Amino acid sequence: MCAPIAVDAAVRLRHLSLMAMTTLDLTGLKCPLPALKTRKALKSLVAGDQLEVHCTDPMAVIDIPNLIRETGDRIEIRERAETRIVFLIEKLGEAR
Numbered sequence: 001m002c003a004p005i006a007v008d009a010a011v012r013l014r015h016l017s018l019m020a021m022t023t024l025d026l027t028g029l030k031c032p033l034p035a036l037k038t039r040k041a042l043k044s045l046v047a048g049d050q051l052e053v054h055c056t057d058p059m060a061v062i063d064i065p066n067l068i069r070e071t072g073d074r075i076e077i078r079e080r081a082e083t084r085i086v087f088l089i090e091k092l093g094e095a096r
Helices: 002-018 033-043 060-071
Strands: 021-026 050-055 074-080 085-090
Touching (some): 021 033, 033 050, 033 060, 033 085, 050 060, 060 074, 060 085
Parallel strands (some): 021 050
Antiparallel strands (some): 050 085
């Protein structure tokens, strides 16, 4: 009974080591460039990869979540200050 748990843990560990984290620095860019560059970066990722996006444009809090709703990926805002927004996006599958 213990063997399947060990196998599952090993498979999960191997999957985590294959995932990639990419950081996209879009500070200083204005709408619509942050959303357009985020879309382009997402196209090069595979399911399970993560994209960390750094923005300074206040419209990004609207534009990037709308983009992610279109693509079907997962997003969370990691940081939101007066001058900086950081999104963490997980690629869930192929773009729609």
